[in-house]
Amino acid sequence: MFTLIFVGILIFSLLTASDNKKLNRTLNETFDFVKTRIESYEIYDTNDQVKSLVRLMDKTTELSRVIAQEGNFRAEMLDKYAKEQRLTGILVLDKKLKVIEQTTRDGDATPLWQKLIESDYVRDIVEHPEKTYTTRLRNEGKLYDFAAVARQDASGILIAYAQKEEVNEINGDLTMASLFSNFPFEMNGCVAICDEDKIVSTNKQNLVSSSVEGAKSLYENEFKSGGNVIVHLRSKNGNWYGRQEKIKDYNAYVFFPKHQVYITRNTICVIYALLALLIFLFYRVLRNRTEKRSILQDQKRLRVINALGHAYSSISLVNLKTEEIEIVKSSKDMKPDQQGDILSKAHLEELIQQVIAEPFQEAYWEFVDMSTVAKRLEEHETLSFTAQTVDERWLTIIIVPQGYDKDGKLNTVLVANRDMTEEKEHEIEQDKNLRNALAAAEHANRAKTAFLNNMSHDIRTPMNAIIGFTALATTHIGSTELVLDYLKKIQTSSQHLLSLINDVLDMSRIESGSVRIEYTTVHLPDILHDLRTIIQGSVYSKQQDLYIDTQDVFHEDIIIDKLRLTQVLLNIISNAVKFTPVGGMINIRVLEKPCRREGYTTVIFSVKDNGIGMSPEFCKQVFDPFSREHTVTENGIRGTGLGMAITKNIVDMMGGTIRVESEVGKGTEFTVILECETSAVTVKREPIPELKGARALVVDDDAETCMSVSKMLREIEMTADWTTSGKEAVLRAREAYEQNQEFKVYIIDWLMPDMNGIETVRRIRMVVGPESPIIILTAYDWSDVEQEAREAGVTAFVSKPLFLSELREVLMSPEQRKLIQNENQKIQAASQRSYAGKKVLLVEDNELNREIATAIMEEIGLNVDVAEDGTDAVNIMSSERGSNYDLIFMDIQMPKMDGYTATREIRTLNSTKCANIPIIAMTANAFEEDRKKAIKAGMNGHIAKPISSEVILENLDQIFGR
Template sequence: MEQDKTGRSKMLRLLLLFLIPGIIILTMVFEIQTNIEEKRANTDAEGIIEFMKEQCARYEKAYIQTGAESEFSIESIFNGYKIEREGIVVLSDGKRVISSNDSSMLGEMVAEDPYIKAFDSHPKSDALVRMAENGKIYYGKSAKCDPYYIYVFLPEREIFVERGMVMSYVAVFYLAAWFVLIFVHQRLVKKQLANSEYQNSIIDAISRIYVTNYVVDLKLDTFEIIRAPEQISQIACHFKGARQITDAITQYCIGKDYQAGMRETTNLDTLPERLRGKEFLNYTFQDTVGVWHMLTALPKRVMANGEIETVIFVVQNIDEQKRRELEYQNQILETAEEARRANAAKTEFLRRMSHDIRTPINGIIGMLNIGDYYPEDMEKQKECREKIRDAAMFLFELVNDVLDMSKMESSEIELEQIPFDLRDILREVSTLIEVQAVERGIVFDYKPEEGQHWNLIGSPLHLRQILLNIAGNSVKYNRVNGNLKLFCREVSSSKEYAMFEFTCADTGKGMSEEFQQHMFEPFSQEENGARTNLGGTGLGLSIVKKLVEKMNGEIDVVSEEGRGTTFTVNIPLKIDTEAEAKEQQTEQEEQERSIAGTRILLVEDNELNMEIAEFLLENENAVITKAWNGKEAVDIFQKEPEGSFDVILMDIMMPVMDGLTATRTIRAMHRIDAKTIPIIAMTANAFNEDRKRSCDAGMNGHLAKPLNIQEVINTIAECIQR
């Protein structure tokens, strides 16, 4: 109904807008054209009257000259004369019509003619006189020519010949102009509508970004909603005035922790001053359900003096963005905290390492001084050598632990897949642990193995490392006269694999619940104070944990402070089904292996290492030729005839020319033995990357320092056989 009324109202306004100017224009044209044609007719009537006056004058002149009637009579005054307009011309002597171009009026009495009588009721005028009688309308004009009276009557249709046509033209032109105007107007309206729709689409698109849009008139205290949730719309209905509404929105829609800030931001009394010279003001807050939003206040209407009258408030949902930002900030804080902890741990590690390295070095130097003080006391010399060996082994294990942890962190550690007898590993570990336990006054109990699959395939070196680390900790942190139990049992098996459980239980100090939460973290130790005996690095359990996981096993720890600790490790190992045949072949090969008489080019830049290696090799009856750097080794090999050496033991890091370059140089020589002679790396670099670089340079094997003579013999024998 409202739409129909609005439509009718628009139509009525449009009709009035069309008719009123048209009527006014046509009326004006009508009046103008009437005046023009009346003047033209009046001129024509005056012309006729002048003609009639001339004719009357001719008649009078002729009458006077002849004194009698002549051929030229007053009645024949119109003979041969034709007026341009249709009309009636009457010549009267005052009583009757004596001459007329309308023969029916001749002799008619003037008093009886209504048109002639009409002149009597009109004042004399220079303009035409309008007369209407019996539906006929004439415009007349009269004049006196003594003794006659002349009357000219022109019909209305003869006077206004062009008025209708002009009115038609004007009406057509007006209609055409109106239609053109309407057409242009419609085009403008369509353009404005299209522009309005485009602007509305932009506004709508922008408003979609904002969950709430409203305009506040600061002077009138009005609140106009453009877009808002239902809750805000209801608040706007129940409260009056922009100040009450904004305060109610803050009270019912904003989280309590942000209401004070919101009231300060939306304070309409101070807002103009706070917005002066600024494009906008922002405030970030949470609503009552914890969703993050951002309110923006923008000046909409600013007066010439800079006074702000109207402000637009828009509210955008930034929950996802804000939560990502907070999450990122938390991650940065966590990363910074982790870095701080890591730096603190490394600093503490270096402090402990400094202590732990200096302690055995101090012991070694001290034992050397004591040995020098008792040069003739062989018993004292033996005691000093044993203590020096213990300190040196501790340093060696310390370096190994650090290297192993570094390899673990870089994922460079590789497990072997070689045959071994698990009983040999267990006996070796138990023997070493028993010696340590006896020295500490600890009762060591090793139970015989339980199971049927002992010949296995895996990484015996790393399995030995796991067991020694766990059992070594049990000795180190046990109490005097404490107990230590170590045993192994096969808990299950399949056709290819057997699951073994290794248990190490002690009655030592135990671990606190707090330390148990991070006991597998690198560098962590429960006792962080200075130690007077040879302690650990805090890497043992970390290495154990990573090795067990790499071997697809599990480790479980039960500990109580002051009562002791029990470690349980479960590891699956592959069963070696060809163990007996391999065992016989290995025993035969070991019996045959010897380097006696082997001609070795020994390349080493360090005098002490050269002396040790020379002693070990000559003790096995090998023939040694020494070179002190890679360049010297290349020159010696090139100078000697082919077949002079059976093997080359090459250090890697040397002055003048390093071992890798020397190896590549030898392999590039144009002689047969340069391509075939075994070259074995002999270095302190023990990483897999170092082994790969040695292999890429053309080396056949890799020996890590300190040298194990049996490993040296086996490696040389294998390379020579190949």
């Protein structure tokens, strides 16, 4: 009875807590909903305000522009504009913030806006005309939008303002009052949103627009807040439970009626009371039966002890209450206490540590934990445990119920153990053999079943097509077009059937050793371009992105079996296309690395996709014959499961390695590494005379492609820059052109994310003109866009992957060489501008730099004298010789007197001609701040080293007005 009462109290408490928890959860969800609704309202209100202010700013800016164009801001013109744009008023202010003209519906608006006009925000616009100011505010009880911009016709400010209607339900806007109107809350709850002392939104009509104090009167003045703690309210309408929270600037109240909050607790408690009475009566009946059962169990216990005595080496009785251990039968490992056949707990611990192996000790202690034995034996008749001893024997320990107290509770158990080493070792060996046999059988069975299923399905599919279309062709033998169509489909199905048979035969030939590798000289570009041609149709049909590029490929001709290498790569690439969904990406990369074997090189082929990927388990067996992952068959992708097995065998026969990295849903990457003998044929790497030292710009959204092409350009002694952005390429082309350091060649990728290659070419042509060669680099067929590209200014096309031999070939084509020669002639023509007779003084402390600069200047007809330091230049210009010079080229960093100091000294000379002689800085300091510093020191120009005749001529043109 005590237990039932205690359980009843516990159930009551738990259900009360559960209902409170449910109430809290409901309150939290309700407050979250309330918060969301309030935030939606505020976002709506804010967006409405922002849109209104932006429209007002546009109107004000437009008016400022109109006034500047027409030079007219008379009152009539302002009245007309305000009426057309639905403005309340317009103010025109001068730079002293005085109103010189206005139009308004409310008379003189100057007092209305005087404080805002004098604010820092508005004043700041006079000093910074690019700034603007907008705001929404309440002025004299009315709501206005206000905007201020700088006048474009003169110094001053133009202000426009418009009166706004209050947000309400009449004009169709979202309002606070309508947020919860007639909204049904769970458990018929009540929600009230208060702004200070007024209820602004609620789902109870009787509380709409009432004050908080007025609402409190309905609850007998006990309407109070409570944070996250549930508040109990008593009112004329009954008891309510809920709480109050602060949400932004509002106080939110949510309450629910008591009878609905605790309906679960009250119902269950009534049911429990009836059930507890029945349990108590049933308990009395069972107790009488338990006493009779106890006698029978004692008899059974004696029989168990007698039986165990013959089979087990040691037997003990354990009292569960006192944990005393009485030895019934001892083994050689047991050491009873001196008091008799009683084993103490300390001796038991010592015995376990000495006998039981360490890995099993913790589990053994858990098994012999007498505090849990009674509970464990409630579900089992006996408990058993097997452990290994320190001398590698196996013991089995068994716990059997032995005695019960008068209440029927277990108080004594029998613990026995026996040696079962032989049985355990036999069991382990048998289990191991069974597992190995099972794994081998399952693997063989799976491979066999998968192969038969796949071949049955894959062969029947084209066979059905062949048989079906043959029957149709026979039926429609008189229709030539239909028969031709059916024959084409029969041919397609036959080719597919033939490929399946070839896979099986190839695997059979490989396993029989009849396949031989035939080594010949192979041109790598031919293999990759052939592969691209073969797979282009499949890639295009699935709208996939195909990227093929090379990196550090020095040997384009290698000795290998071309047919088998193509077969390996085609198998891998075909799988990439097949298992990559529509719109996916396939990246093929060829990389060359040095090889330790003399006369050999390491060629690495990488094929990466972002397709369906493979599980880690299948990656381990992807090269096994007939292996197909279940996701492939589920997706209906055809195949025999032999392709990768054939690929692996061919790679092995060529002495290479193949590895795979994959992740389900993210894609797969296959890498083939081959050590190939290099051919005696080498790629021409000598420079092209017209392009030796010329600048080139590479544009591709893949940085590694840019670096690879740039490296090829440097191989033929060109200067290469690169960028991954079409927009940046246009900027760099413009910058180079303005600095007379134009790029002679542009190599631009066709498809780029920010700006495609054709548009990039079009914009570069607008900067550099028609002379420079611009080559489009693409992995796709360019025939569809060739006309558009030519019109945009493209001079040549080249396919990816790009090799050095192909790049050099396209640059040496007659068309490109003619463009380069025209460009060079243009530069030579510029260099022939005559400045013969001009005498210049070159101030340079470095002997080599003096020699180079003197040679360049003399080539363009200048008479050059030299000075080794700034002091020498000042002395020369101070003497009579100074008037003989037309120009000074001044180095900046010199040991005795730097160029800045020398320039300032020359500018103070008495001779007007010498003091005003043009001085051009010629320095390695090439930054913008260095140029500004030179101008500040009194120089007329700035040339960054290394110098060129074109740059010198350009500066001479600026100085002498050419």
